[in-house]
Amino acid sequence: DAGVTQSPTHLIKTRGQQVTLRCSPKSGHDTVSWYQQALGQGPQFIFQYYEEEERQRGNFPDRFSGHQFPNYSSELNVNALLLGDSALYLCASSLVVAGELFFGEGSRLTVL
Amino acid sequence: DAKTTQPPSMDCAEGRAANLPCNHSTISGNEYVYWYRQIHSQGPQYIIHGLKNNETNEMASLIITEDRKSSTLILPHATLRDTAVYYCIVRVGDYGQNFVFGPGTRLSVLP
Numbered sequence: 286d287a288g289v290t291q292s293p294t295h296l297i298k299t300r301g302q303q304v305t306l307r308c309s310p311k312s313g314h315d316t317v318s319w320y321q322q323a324l325g326q327g328p329q330f331i332f333q334y335y336e337e338e339e340r341q342r343g344n345f346p347d348r349f350s351g352h353q354f355p356n357y358s359s360e361l362n363v364n365a366l367l368l369g370d371s372a373l374y375l376c377a378s379s380l381v382v383a384g385e386l387f388f389g390e391g392s393r394l395t396v397l
Numbered sequence: 398d399a400k401t402t403q404p405p406s407m408d409c410a411e412g413r414a415a416n417l418p419c420n421h422s423t424i425s426g427n428e429y430v431y432w433y434r435q436i437h438s439q440g441p442q443y444i445i446h447g448l449k450n451n452e453t454n455e456m457a458s459l460i461i462t463e464d465r466k467s468s469t470l471i472l473p474h475a476t477l478r479d480t481a482v483y484y485c486i487v488r489v490g491d492y493g494q495n496f497v498f499g500p501g502t503r504l505s506v507l508p
Contacts, residue, residue, distance in 0.1 A: 289440070320498075327484060327498030328441065341495050375440055385431065386496060388440035 287312060289389035291376050297395045298366050306361045306392045310378030316340075317359040318386065319351060320375040328375055334359055363394075371396045400424065400487045406503040409479075415472040417502050419485030422466040429488045430461060431496065432470045434481040441484065441498075444470065475506045 290309045298304050310317050316335045320328035330343035334353035353359045357378075363370055373393050377386035402420045409415040421430060429448050433441040445452055445459045447468070452459045458471040472479055484501040 318496075327482075327500050328496075330495050330497065333495070343495070373438075377440075385443050385446060386441075387443065388433075390440045391438075393438075 289314075289376055289378050289387050291374075291389040291392050293392055294390070295393045295395075297397060299397050300366055300368060302366050302396075303362065303364045304366060304394060306363075306374050306376075306394075308359045308361070308376030308378075308389060310357050310359070310376075311380075311387050314378035314380050314387070315357050316379045316384075317353055317357065318377045318379075319359070319361045320377065320388075321345070322373040322375055322391070324372070331361070366396045368396050370394065400497060401485045401499055403483070403485050403499060403502045405500065406505070408505050408507055409472075409475045411477060411506050411508050412474055415475040415479065415504060415506070417470040417472075417483050417485075417504065418467065419470070420467045421485070421487050424465050424487050426465075430459070430465075430468050431486045431488060432457070432459065433484045433486065433498075434479075435484070435501070436478075436481045444483075475504075477506050477508065480504060480506045 288311050292307045318333040319331040322328040331345050332342040333340045337353045348364045350362045373391040375391045377388045429446050431446040432444040435441045447459045461468045482501040482503050484498050486496050
């Protein structure tokens with residue numbers, strides 16, 4: 286049984302560019318959350334998707350957007366990249382809305 | 398902001414019990430305490446969670462005080478592979494999914 290999978294694992298972008306990160310939830314899970322983790326800090330909540338809708342959002346600008354597909358997979362899009370967007374982006378899924386989170390290994394984004 | 402406070406770092410000798418404390422003095426009656434750990438550059442791994450009663454699983458035990466204002470995660474026989482950052486989290490949000498991570502406790506298990 287595959288856990289949460291994320292792609293790509295590493296990527297490098299330049300300021301002003303746009304990036305799309307992808308996540309496949311654990312089998313049977315219907316809720317996907319995205320977190321940003323800067324070096325040396327704990328993960329920060331970006332947003333959560335359930336039934337293809339954004340249900341909750343953390344303190345992140347509109348440059349951060351997402352999508353959930355009918356198969357429950359999800360994408361995180363970041364526009365107009367800034368140097369400060371360099372971080373590990375974590376996707377987490379759960380079986381039901383209020384279950385424990387299972388995390389993927391993350392996508393490490395470097396913005397130059 | 399995180400609703401929990403943890404010591405920034407702890408050391409533990411291999412084979413001994415590691416006791417990681419967490420304060421959550423503003424916890425609400427229906428909020429659970431969750432523990433996750435993160436080994437370097439990997440995604441956080443779920444350890445255990447509880448509401449009021451003490452909990453035990455194959456990885457650890459969770460002791461919650463009667464007033465629920467603090468808890469302790471116990472790794473009974475720490476190994477070198479338990480070296481990680483440990484996060485104590487109080488679950489918030491209408492849908493119960495907005496986990497707020499603090500900086501955690503960096504546990505170093507020493508040979």
